[in-house]
Each structure stands twice: as structure tokens, then as C-alpha cells.
Amino acid sequence: MSLSVKHLLGIKDLLPSDIELILKTAEKFKEVLQRPIKKVPTLRDTSIVNLFFENSTRTRISFELAEKRLSADTINFAASGSSVSKGETLIDTAKNILSMKVDMVVMRHSATGAPHFLANHINASIVNAGDGINEHPTQALLDAFSMTEKLGDLKGKKVAIIGDIMHSRVALSNIYCLTKLGAEVIVCGPPTLIPKHIETLGVKVSYDVRKTLEWCDVANVLRIQLERQNKPLFSSLREYSMYYGVSKSLLDAVKKDIVIMHPGPINRGVELSSDVADSKQSIILDQVENGVAVRMAVLYLLAGKKDNLI
Ligand code: CP
Numbered sequence: 001m002s003l004s005v006k007h008l009l010g011i012k013d014l015l016p017s018d019i020e021l022i023l024k025t026a027e028k029f030k031e032v033l034q035r036p037i038k039k040v041p042t043l044r045d046t047s048i049v050n051l052f053f054e055n056s057t058r059t060r061i062s063f064e065l066a067e068k069r070l071s072a073d074t075i076n077f078a079a080s081g082s083s084v085s086k087g088e089t090l091i092d093t094a095k096n097i098l099s100m101k102v103d104m105v106v107m108r109h110s111a112t113g114a115p116h117f118l119a120n121h122i123n124a125s126i127v128n129a130g131d132g133i134n135e136h137p138t139q140a141l142l143d144a145f146s147m148t149e150k151l152g153d154l155k156g157k158k159v160a161i162i163g164d165i166m167h168s169r170v171a172l173s174n175i176y177c178l179t180k181l182g183a184e185v186i187v188c189g190p191p192t193l194i195p196k197h198i199e200t201l202g203v204k205v206s207y208d209v210r211k212t213l214e215w216c217d218v219a220n221v222l223r224i225q226l227e228r229q230n231k232p233l234f235s236s237l238r239e240y241s242m243y244y245g246v247s248k249s250l251l252d253a254v255k256k257d258i259v260i261m262h263p264g265p266i267n268r269g270v271e272l273s274s275d276v277a278d279s280k281q282s283i284i285l286d287q288v289e290n291g292v293a294v295r296m297a298v299l300y301l302l303a304g305k306k307d308n309l310i
Helices: 016-032 058-069 090-098 114-119 137-151 169-180 209-215 237-244 248-254 284-303
Strands: 047-052 073-078 104-109 125-131 158-162 184-188 204-206 218-221 259-261
Touching: 016 137, 016 169, 016 284, 047 058, 047 090, 058 073, 058 104, 058 125, 058 137, 058 284, 073 090, 090 104, 090 114, 104 114, 104 284, 114 125, 125 137, 125 284, 137 169, 137 218, 137 259, 137 284, 158 169, 158 209, 169 184, 184 209, 204 209, 209 248, 259 284
Parallel strands: 047 073, 047 104, 104 125, 158 184, 158 218, 184 204, 218 259
Antiparallel strands: none
16 A cells, blocks of 8 residues: 655645555554564654744654654755855755665644745655645644544544634644545634634634534634734734633533544633643644654655555
């Protein structure tokens, strides 16, 4: 079994069978990660560079750990402190690194389409670790893996994505992933943070958080991305929290055991109250844990190794 793609640029390009293969493979790697020795020699002959042109905590550490658990050689690149600050272009930076015989590139960039652009100019496999407001495919895969662990097959499951849909690459990748797996999806937030015509992607739109929570099995709550808003799109964070924040009192009123998710970083007290983020309903840290196994699966499958996983 192999993937239909050479790169993981977005969930949009994947077949449902690709997603299922990644999730099945991740289950095997999750088992590896429970062992006393959490390391396999699978990618011992593979060099991977992590090119991060934008800040990250979870994704960057998770990829690095996944690479190390697979015994790959890893190189970490951060734009700050590199020759990018001297005016070097993205392609020159990548070509220079790849001339040192690197096999795969994991890239995060603030520009939408940056990994797609790079994929047209270099031979190595590229994994998109988040590009602008476009896609964050491994986040959607780890979200789907975590939801499946909790709820079983996602076909027919009701998932609400609540918050800043407009500026969220996590929202778009989740929409592609969940609809391909047969889940029902509602996006919910203030009208100014929901893109026009989003229904064409096969989702419904709601502006009412309480009704949305009454409907869903899972609520994936997203951060307000103030850094991506050129002008204010709602009156204040306080008002946002009042109308769209997910709080304990709101969940108590809904009287339903909804699974709460968040890709991080959380703005506590804005989109999610601390007592919800840290509650038994929350699987936020499970998402982070599962990220390593899912990224191991992605790297292993893209490397096209025929050997056994272990
Ligand atoms: N979820 C996520 O992408 O987090 P980081 O920005 O910390 O990588």
C-alpha cells in the first residue's frame, strides 16, 4: 500500500484511501511509542530538514520527535538567524540545503502556497507544516486520528469547527479531511470570520454556538488569529468570548458529553475557558501525543520504504 501523492501539500490533494492508510499506519506507530524503547530504524538512511519560516511549538517539536523516533537524520532551520535575513530567496535556501543530500523537507511558511511553489522546483518530498491561511494537513490528520480513537469510524459523526474559520488553515484542512471521511461538519463563528461560499466545501454554517454544541459530537475550537487580521473583525475579545467562547456554564447548559478539541496554542478565556480546556471532555493533550505517531506515518509513507515498520 502506498500514497497517491509524492508530497503532502494539503488534504485537498489526498484520496480518502490515502487518509485511511495514514491513520492505519499511525495506529502501528502509536503502538511503537508505548514501548520502553520508542525508536525504530525505519528511516535510518533518510535525511530530513525542518524549514520553519514561522513560529511553532507543537508542530516543530512533533516533527522533530517523529523523525528521531524513525532514526532519520534531522536538520533544523529557523528563518531568524539564517541567511534569509540577508536577502536569500526561498528557492536558493532550499537548493543549498538540498545540495547537502537531504531527502525530505518539512516546511512551515506564512505565505499561502510556499510549499507548493517549492515542490515545483526541487526533487525532495515536501510536507506542508502549515502555509499561511491555506492548509495544515498533519494537524487535520492528527485531529481525525484523535476523533477516531474517541468515537470510532467518523462516517456520520457530527463535528463542529468553532471560531476564526476565515484565517485558519486548521479549519480548511479539517473540512477536507472530515468530509472525505464521511463526517458531517458545521462551521460556527461570527459572520465576519466565516468565508463566503464555504458551503460549497460540503459544510453547513451556524452563527449560534449553543445550537451548534447541542448538535455536535465533537467541537474543535479554534484560536482567534489576530496576527492575520488587518483590521478588527469583531468589536472586542471580551464580546467574542461572551458570544462565541466555549465555557463550562455553556457546556453544562447543553447537557451533552461533547468531545472538546483545540489545535493550540489556546487563548485561555477567549475561545475556550480554562475549566473546559482542562476538563475530562477535553482531548487537547491526546491530540498533541497523537501528532507524533501521525507524523511518523506521513514521513514513513512518503519515504516509500518497503521494509517493515519496525
Ligand atoms: N497546532 C499548531 O500548529 O501549533 P504550533 O503553531 O505551536 O505548531
